[in-house]
Amino acid sequence: RMQRLRGRLARSGSLGKAVLAVLSRGNLSEADWEEIEDTLLSADVGLAATDEIMERLRTEVKVRGDVSPVEAQQILKQELLAAVGTDMDRSLHLDKAEGPAAILVVGVNGTGKTTTVGKLARVLRAQDKTVLLGAADTFRAAATEQLATWGQRVGVDVVSSEREGGDPASVAFDAVKEAKERGIDVVLVDTAGRLQTKATLMDELGKVKRVMEKQGPVDEVLLVLDATTGQNGMRQAEVFGQVVGLTGIVLTKLDGSAKGGIVISVQKELGVPVKFVGLGEGPDDLAPFDPESFVDAIVG
Ligand code: GDP
Numbered sequence: 001r002m003q004r005l006r007g008r009l010a011r012s013g014s015l016g017k018a019v020l021a022v023l024s025r026g027n028l029s030e031a032d033w034e035e036i037e038d039t040l041l042s043a044d045v046g047l048a049a050t051d052e053i054m055e056r057l058r059t060e061v062k063v064r065g066d067v068s069p070v071e072a073q074q075i076l077k078q079e080l081l082a083a084v085g086t087d088m089d090r091s092l093h094l095d096k097a098e099g100p101a102a103i104l105v106v107g108v109n110g111t112g113k114t115t116t117v118g119k120l121a122r123v124l125r126a127q128d129k130t131v132l133l134g135a136a137d138t139f140r141a142a143a144t145e146q147l148a149t150w151g152q153r154v155g156v157d158v159v160s161s162e163r164e165g166g167d168p169a170s171v172a173f174d175a176v177k178e179a180k181e182r183g184i185d186v187v188l189v190d191t192a193g194r195l196q197t198k199a200t201l202m203d204e205l206g207k208v209k210r211v212m213e214k215q216g217p218v219d220e221v222l223l224v225l226d227a228t229t230g231q232n233g234m235r236q237a238e239v240f241g242q243v244v245g246l247t248g249i250v251l252t253k254l255d256g257s258a259k260g261g262i263v264i265s266v267q268k269e270l271g272v273p274v275k276f277v278g279l280g281e282g283p284d285d286l287a288p289f290d291p292e293s294f295v296d297a298i299v300g
Contacts, residue, residue: 014258015043016076016299023072028061043258044230046265049083056082077299083264084291088273090248091288098216100132100179100187104172104209105250106240107224108193108233112252112278114143116224117190118150119278119286120250124186125154132182134175134189135160136168136208147190153283168192168204173211180215202243209244220247222275225266227257234262234269241270252278255285260298263289 018039022032036057040050060075061067067075094101103120107113114137121131133151135158137143144160151158159175161167172189179187191208194201212218223246226233240246249266254277263274274289 015039015260019076020069020072020299023057023061023067023076024069026066033058040261043261044265045083045261046231046268049261049264049268053079053083073299077295080264080295080298081291084295085267085273086291088267090273090275092220092275093247094129094186094219095217096185100176100184100216101220102176102179102212102216102218103186103188103220103222104191104212104218104244105188105222105224106191106193106205106244106246108226108236109140111193111224111226111229111233112250113137113193113224114146114150114190115281116222116250116252116276116278116286117147117188118154119283120276121150121156121188122154122283123276123286124188125156129185130183131156132175132179132184132187133158134172134187136171136175137190137192138164138166138168138171139192139194143190143192150283169207169211172208173214176212176215201239205240205243221245222248222250223270223272224250224252225262227251227254227259227262230259230262231265234266237266237270241272246270246272248272248275250274250276250278250286251289255279260294263294 019036022036025032037050037054056079105113105117117133121133124131133147133156135144135147138161141164148158159178161171175189176187209218221244223237223240225237249272251263251274267274276286277289279285279287
């Protein structure tokens with residue numbers, strides 16, 4: 001896993017290399033520090049976290065005097081790790097006490113929601129849990145079909161609407177109901193992420209969550225966020241947080257992004273931990289987010 005994460009995050013590695021190159025120059029000028037700052041910002045670390053990291057880097061370097069390349073690496077790792085956070089609870093909280101554990105997956109279209117639902121089903125099946133999928137993205141023509149394909153691929157059933165444009169809340173309701181009747185461990189509900197109007201989305205997603213809650217608590221609300229869309233994607237994401245309340249983030253397409261710093265900024269802005277990362281399009285390309293291997297991958 002670690003090896004794979006390293007490989008897939010190769011582009012994010014440019015962040016570590018660039019910062020280390022400057023740190024090892026010794027006797028850093030203001031221009032050098034600005035270069036480090038620019039590197040962090042362009043890797044989507046975000047303004048607030050960049051300020052914190054800069055401050056701590058400056059202090060460390062001041063205290064130690066000039067640092068060797070090895071020391072520079074240690075310091076950068078230490079500060080990035082602190083920024084990512086090692087004490088957050090990143091596990092899924094799945095409670096079966098009142099019927100199936102329920103996971104609602106939300107996010108803007110194209111971020112990788114459906115793919116993530118498929119991969120998550122795979123992860124849960126590998127833990128010997130029984131899983132049922134709900135195709136509550138009834139608006140995108142291909143979405144239901146796409147989820148059905150994922151269902152076949154990972155060997156789980158999918159509850160969907162008879163017709164395109166059906167009521168997403170009724171699909172979500174049916175999925176939870178069927179999971180309950182069949183004694184399924186976890187029900188995963190995929191949703192639509194059209195952002196034309198905030199009000200429509202609010203109505204629709206709010207309703208999906210409420211009908212699920214009629215049959216028991218929704219244990220996890222996971223926001224799927226595309227790492228390659230950066231700060232822009234994050235602003236859209238805030239809307240979802242307001243509507244349904246998030247318990248975690250799945251950061252997709254980290255394999256194709258040089259902007260690994262978004263892990264840090266997204267947690268800071270949305271106030272919830274990154275729980276999984278998407279590292280490719282295949283069924284096994286979802287990994288629990290591990291701060292240590294992530295920082296190792298970035299810093300080398
Ligand atoms: P949705 O509209 O949010 O449901 O998005 P989809 O699940 O249809 O995914 C959109 C595209 O992103 C598809 O081509 C996926 O294969 C691709 N995708 C999803 N997750 C990842 C990932 O972690 N890495 C890469 N490289 N591609 C991904």
